[in-house]
Amino acid sequence: MNVARVLTNETCNQHCAFCNARRPEERTAVAGSAAVRQRMDDALAAGARELVFTGGEPTLRADLEKIAAYARGRGAQGITLETNAALIDDARAAALAAAGVTRARVHTPAWGDAADAITQDPGGFAAARAGMDALAGAGVALELSVPIVRANAELVEQIPQRAAQSGLAIETVIVVIPIGAPDPDTLLSVGEAAAIAEQLARRCRDVGIAARFDVNSFVPPCVFPHPGRVAHMFSMTRGGAERTGYGRDATCETCQVADRCPGAPEGVDLERTPVREDRMRRRLSIISSVQDQIARELVTIEMTRAPGGETVETHTVRVNFHCNQSCQFCFVSTHLPPAEHEAVREAIVTCASRGARLSLSGGEPTLNPRLAEYVQMGADGGAREIELQSNAIHLGDRERVRALERAGLTDALVSLHGSTAEISDAITDAPGTFDLTVVGIDALAASAVRTRLNFVFCEANRTDFPDYVDMVVKRWPRIVLTISFVASSTDVVPRTRAMMPRYGDILPALSEGLRKARESGLRVSGFESMCGLPLCLVPDDLARFFDLAAIPEGADQGEFLKPEPCRSCALSERCFGIRTGYAALHGYAELRPVSRD
Numbered sequence: 121m122n123v124a125r126v127l128t129n130e131t132c133n134q135h136c137a138f139c140n141a142r143r144p145e146e147r148t149a150v151a152g153s154a155a156v157r158q159r160m161d162d163a164l165a166a167g168a169r170e171l172v173f174t175g176g177e178p179t180l181r182a183d184l185e186k187i188a189a190y191a192r193g194r195g196a197q198g199i200t201l202e203t204n205a206a207l208i209d210d211a212r213a214a215a216l217a218a219a220g221v222t223r224a225r226v227h228t229p230a231w232g233d234a235a236d237a238i239t240q241d242p243g244g245f246a247a248a249r250a251g252m253d254a255l256a257g258a259g260v261a262l263e264l265s266v267p268i269v270r271a272n273a274e275l276v277e278q279i280p281q282r283a284a285q286s287g288l289a290i291e292t293v294i295v296v297i298p299i300g301a302p303d304p305d306t307l308l309s310v311g312e313a314a315a316i317a318e319q320l321a322r323r324c325r326d327v328g329i330a331a332r333f334d335v336n337s338f339v340p341p342c343v344f345p346h347p348g349r350v351a352h353m354f355s356m357t358r359g360g361a362e363r364t365g366y367g368r369d370a371t372c373e374t375c376q377v378a379d380r381c382p383g384a385p386e387g388v389d390l391e392r393t394p395v396r397e398d399r400m401r402r403r404l405s406i407i408s409s410v411q412d413q414i415a416r417e418l419v420t421i422e423m424t425r426a427p428g429g430e431t432v433e434t435h436t437v438r439v440n441f442h443c444n445q446s447c448q449f450c451f452v453s454t455h456l457p458p459a460e461h462e463a464v465r466e467a468i469v470t471c472a473s474r475g476a477r478l479s480l481s482g483g484e485p486t487l488n489p490r491l492a493e494y495v496q497m498g499a500d501g502g503a504r505e506i507e508l509q510s511n512a513i514h515l516g517d518r519e520r521v522r523a524l525e526r527a528g529l530t531d532a533l534v535s536l537h538g539s540t541a542e543i544s545d546a547i548t549d550a551p552g553t554f555d556l557t558v559v560g561i562d563a564l565a566a567s568a569v570r571t572r573l574n575f576v577f578c579e580a581n582r583t584d585f586p587d588y589v590d591m592v593v594k595r596w597p598r599i600v601l602t603i604s605f606v607a608s609s610t611d612v613v614p615r616t617r618a619m620m621p622r623y624g625d626i627l628p629a630l631s632e633g634l635r636k637a638r639e640s641g642l643r644v645s646g647f648e649s650m651c652g653l654p655l656c657l658v659p660d661d662l663a664r665f666f667d668l669a670a671i672p673e674g675a676d677q678g679e680f681l682k683p684e685p686c687r688s689c690a691l692s693e694r695c696f697g698i699r700t701g702y703a704a705l706h707g708y709a710e711l712r713p714v715s716r717d
Contacts, residue, residue: 311391341404438452480509509532539587572599574602577603603646
């Protein structure tokens with residue numbers, strides 16, 4: 121167990137009609153200091169690393185700071201406070217932060233005065249808004265806890281945009297679908313709430329706020345109208361099927377997530393459609409705990425090779441994981457919440473202290489309000505170069521590009537996977553974003569930031585590359601193209617022919633595009649990277665690859681193999697070979713050994 125909830129009390133200063141946790145008065149057996157400390161000790165002894173203080177309303181306790189300090193002293197690495205924030209002023213926020221509270225999850229059934237009718241607390245939202253400002257000012261990270269009930273069914277979709285406009289750095293919206301309430305009429309059916317949750321998830325993505333479901337009010341993915349639209353909001357792990365208060369029916373027997381889903385809450389009749397696709401299983405899942413997954417994906421260190429034999433140590437730091445696009449070949453766990461600021465800062469400082477190249481990535485890093493701060497941090501620390509990996513949707517504001525440039529940004533790698541909106545938007549599953557990316561690239565091209573475009577060959581765009589080159593030559597003639605090939609590099613990426621074409625299928629378009637690029641003086645790179653294709657298949661001058669440094673042992677991260685044709689290839693030491701996922705799908709008969717002649 122990595123995260124444990126600790127009940128601190130049972131009374132509340134607000135009166136939501138659907139709440140089944142509030143009691144009229146405290147019970148010593150629950151709210152007594154000794155009882156609370158015992159619950160914390162038990163949770164930490166069982167392996168919890170983070171505690172979630174919940175109630176009632178925990179800030180009704182005068183000794184809440186003492187309880188937090190006790191928890192940190194006993195080994196808690198983080199404390200999340202579930203609160204309505206209406207009782208928190210600047211002094212209280214500072215005291216909570218000093219005691220060890222790292223995150224506040226603020227109950228937000230609506231944004232604005234409309235919330236007061238739901239909480240039955242006149243002026244409550246204004247007080248909560250001031251409390252959120254105070255918490256943010258004290259350095260406490262903010263999340264919003266958004267229940268979906270009958271009273272706010274028409275209001276919740278407004279919350280992400282209004283929160284984004286508030287100027288507060290809201291990291292995550294936690295979506296709660298209540299199952300039980302003192303008055304059942306206050307609740308929506310699970311189907312009704314699930315449909316609203318899908319729309320809420322879309323609104324969050326539109327404004328760049330991460331969204332996930334509350335693990336304590338679990339609703340199975342099979343009840344959602346379009347599970348793929350909310351897959352990033354689940355964090356399911358193997359073994360999660362065992363959960364008190366839940367049960368399965370016959371439809372669960374053929375479900376791809378039966379080993380990690382407990383089923384439906386007991387006593388709740390749900391219309392279910394089993395998850396049939398393996399890709400959906402991957403999108404719903406994480407390998408272990410959320411914290412472990414974040415730590416695993418936060419930083420990637422690799423040696424970037426340049427012609428002439430030079431190698432450069434590159435640290436890719438994921439400043440957040442959520443994204444405003446949803447490319448099917450993306451290997452990032454976009455359902456993860458952002459890493460703690462201190463963890464990101466430490467990763468950047470480590471990279472800079474080594475004089476390495478810093479690549480700030482995501483998800484979509486421009487969704488992080490601290491991006492310019494992170495660029496400046498890398499520049500001040502001595503990073504060799506600072507690159508931004510982005511889809512450029514939020515870079516159309518040229519002043520923002522100039523601000524990043526002033527902070528020290530030297531390079532940008534922008535993902536654009538088609539020459540038309542029809543192709544690109546289908547690949548990214550984000551209609552309307554092609555045009556926004558193009559405007560963002562315009563802003564980068566007008567700056568001093570060295571910009572490359574990343575074109576990932578997949579089944580959907582495998583014939584589009586010549587037209588893509590024409591578009592780039594016409595609009596951004598000084599830009600550099602980087603070629604990538606879709607790869608099942610993690611369990612998140614589907615390993616299917618519908619996603620991954622044969623190399624031979626892309627070579628005609630690749631050859632024609634390279635010819636056009638040469639004639640126009642457009643530079644094309646990327647073949648030497650892990651994301652390229654076997655060097656023997658590059659339809660271009662192969663002599664330049666002999667100048668590359670040999671690939672160090674283990675640099676392929678176990679994802680590649682070198683079958684029989686590679687053993688006699690003169691480029692074998694400089695080529696990663698063929699990905700195991702590709703070989704399993706298409707074999708390796710296409711490989712042709714290269715000689716120095």
